[in-house]
Amino acid sequence: MGGALGRAAGPLRILTPAGRAVAVTGLAAALVAAAAGWVEACAIACCCAVVLLVALAQVAVPSPHAVSLRLSNRRVVAGQTAIGEIAVTNRRARRAGAGVIELPIGSGAGQILVPPLAGHETWNEVFSVVTRRRGLIRIGPAHAVRADALGLVRRVSTWDNPETLHVHPRTVRVPFEATGFQLDVEGVVTAKLSSSDVAFHALRDYEPGDDRRHVHWASSARLGRLVVRQFEETRRSHHLLVLDTRGGAWPRDDFETAVSVAASLALADMTRSRTVWLRGRAGWLPTSAPVGLMDALAELEPDDAGADPLADVVRRAVAEHPDLSALTVVVGPDTDDEEATGLLAPAGPDVAAGVLRIRTGAVRRRLSVERGSLVDCPSVEDLPHLLLLAGTAS
Incomplete structure (x- = not known):
């Protein structure tokens, strides 16, 4: 949005819950006065009408404030704090009184009190967004609000400059080459x-x-x-990653760890200019650039799209990339050893294959299984040490 002022949407006058209560009370009193001739009911109806008319008069003129929103960084890592700035400008030549700006942030909203501004003066306020979990956070659009003293009526001018904050998964640096065992004169140099x-x-x-x-x-x-x-x-370095995204396979914290693990492995390949593919249960994720991958992972959620078992997803992924040199499957804590071993069946004998089973709070361990290894990973911080021990690091 670059600090440019957004375009104000059409002004909206709305009764607050208190305003609706006054309106209903006045209407009911008017009906009673008309039907029964009660003077008291007529007085109540008149009072309610006067109060509402005065409230409407107070918000008849739209807010003089124009609002723009800017984030210093639209991409942060989970746990970091994003910093933004809101600029409020008095559009009039004369002085404007204090006002209120409402700023929706995700599912909540914050209120910013604007001091009195001289004609065409701009006032800036810095705000912060604490990110606790990976995902997308919609910030804005900002609302310039006028309300009466009793809080019966609000007039809102909406400025169409929302921002989207991408909260990327946490990652760690890992000693991962994904070279496998296939000699390739166009491959990567190994220590052997x-x-x-x-x-x-x-x-x-x-x-x-x-x-x-x-x-x-x-x-x-x-x-x-x-x-x-x-x-x-x-040796050839073509790494195929498959992440189990079935909704029923994951406790929430374990899925966040799984996404961080998959992101760490993929970034390790991409920063070394290795070929990597990442497949979720519903389809392929972009791996042409780190930013595109991390943006896609920020949006990734567990789902039950499709009815195919995970083993079939792995088999199809291997069939689409038969030149792979390493296969890593990231699964949930309920995957037993036998099922995990079966996931490696499509891998050839010259492919370095392994299953990473995410079990938050469990003891980290490595098992040698047919066609590869099975690793229990309690957290993303344990991943570098486990890869040094496991066959998936070869």
């Missing part, structure tokens, strides 16, 4: 040494059986003995 590859590492003495094509003749002539080139293996 090889006598035949494309990533040169060092020279070493010739040993019987070494391929003479790798003899470094210039160095051999200078040293007076045969030396050969030694290489670092290059």
Whole structure:
């Protein structure tokens, strides 16, 4: 919104609950006075009418305040505080009295008291939004409010400049390469040494059986003995992540941990320019850029879309990306060992595969299972240590 003033929506006059009570009382008193001829009822009806007319007169003129809203950062991590600024301008040439600005924030709203302003003066106020959980928080549109002294009538001018705050999941740095076991000359360099590859590492003495094509003749002539080139293996790094998003599979806190775990693994690949795919139960999430992925994860919620079991989702995901080198499936605490092992069945023997089972408060552990490993992860902070131990870190 860049600080530009929004366009005021049509003014809306509404009776407050107290105003509606006065109106109903006056109407009832008028009916009683007309039917029974009670002077007292007529007096009550007249009093109610006068009070409402005076209240309407007080809000007949719309608020002179124009409001703009700006967030210093539209993306924060869960637990951080977002800072915003609201600018209130007196649109008139003459002095404006004090006023009230209502600012909706998520499901709640805050009130900002505006001091008297000179003609065309602008007043700025900084506000903060504390984020406790991942998600989207809608801030605005701001409302300039005029109300009568008794609180019977409100006139609201709505300014159409809402902001959306993306609250990203928490992440940690993890030692994850997702290289698997597949040699690939266009892959990433690993720490494993090889006598035949494309990533040169060092020279070493010739040993019987070494391929003479790798003899470094210039160095051999200078040293007076045969030396050969030694290489670092290059392996494919195509990582497939599958996150179980079934609504019934997750307690709320465990699902938040699962999203943070998946985000940490995906970001580890993306920051190293590795290929990564992330699949939820309902479809693929964008992994072309970290910001796009984190925005999508901010919106992700558990759901029961589709009737396919998680094993079928994993199988289809592997079929769509048969060149994967690593497979990681993130599941909920109720997934038993047998079911978790079955999720790795589609992975080939040259794929580094593992299941991360999120169990908040549980003891972290690693089990070797068929086709890979099963890791119990109590929190996202435990993830780096667990990956150092688990086969999914290879």
